Amino acid sequence: MELSKQNKIKNFFKRYGVMIVAGVFVVAIALTIGLTLPKAQQVSTPNLSFTVPMTDAQITKDFSDQDLQYNPILNRWETHLGIDFASENSAVYSVLDGTILSVTNNSLEGYVVEIEHADGFVSVYSSLSENVLVKEGDTVEGGQQIGEASNTATAEFEEAGLHFCLLKDGLEVDPNLYIDLQNK
Numbered sequence: 001m002e003l004s005k006q007n008k009i010k011n012f013f014k015r016y017g018v019m020i021v022a023g024v025f026v027v028a029i030a031l032t033i034g035l036t037l038p039k040a041q042q043v044s045t046p047n048l049s050f051t052v053p054m055t056d057a058q059i060t061k062d063f064s065d066q067d068l069q070y071n072p073i074l075n076r077w078e079t080h081l082g083i084d085f086a087s088e089n090s091a092v093y094s095v096l097d098g099t100i101l102s103v104t105n106n107s108l109e110g111y112v113v114e115i116e117h118a119d120g121f122v123s124v125y126s127s128l129s130e131n132v133l134v135k136e137g138d139t140v141e142g143g144q145q146i147g148e149a150s151n152t153a154t155a156e157f158e159e160a161g162l163h164f165c166l167l168k169d170g171l172e173v174d175p176n177l178y179i180d181l182q183n184k
């Protein structure tokens, strides 16, 4: 290598060496933070303690607001703004104290119960059987049974299941952020 070239390189590092080291350091810290943050970060809800909508249940389809999931019944890819459960025990429970907003029925979602809770939360339970145990205006406690999972949501279930949604201030949120659903 020519002497002038070596000097240029030396000068370059003399001038920018500190900045390069600092830059690498910042990138390393950012990567570390990015990798160590859990994917679904638990949001703190200091006064609310949610319970599970079904016991001994398996999640058959998880929440996804970005990645598309295949729906074999409708033969299409779609987001899934709720969580599907299946369980030997078909009882469905309110996840929190609240008031029944509505009990409705349609051919795609089956029997649907909406419950209003504190802090702008609404929970929605779809694909219930006709045998709904609550009516509009009733107050319920967390853990109280409201109905049974069924296959009335023909857009989604061939066998009995529950499609569960959680809304916060009118928008669907990932229930995993508020309820420990993965380890039932």
Ligand SMILES: [Zn+2]
Pocket (backbone or CB within 6 Å): 061, 080, 082, 083, 084, 156, 162, 163, 164
């Ligand atoms: Zn679903």
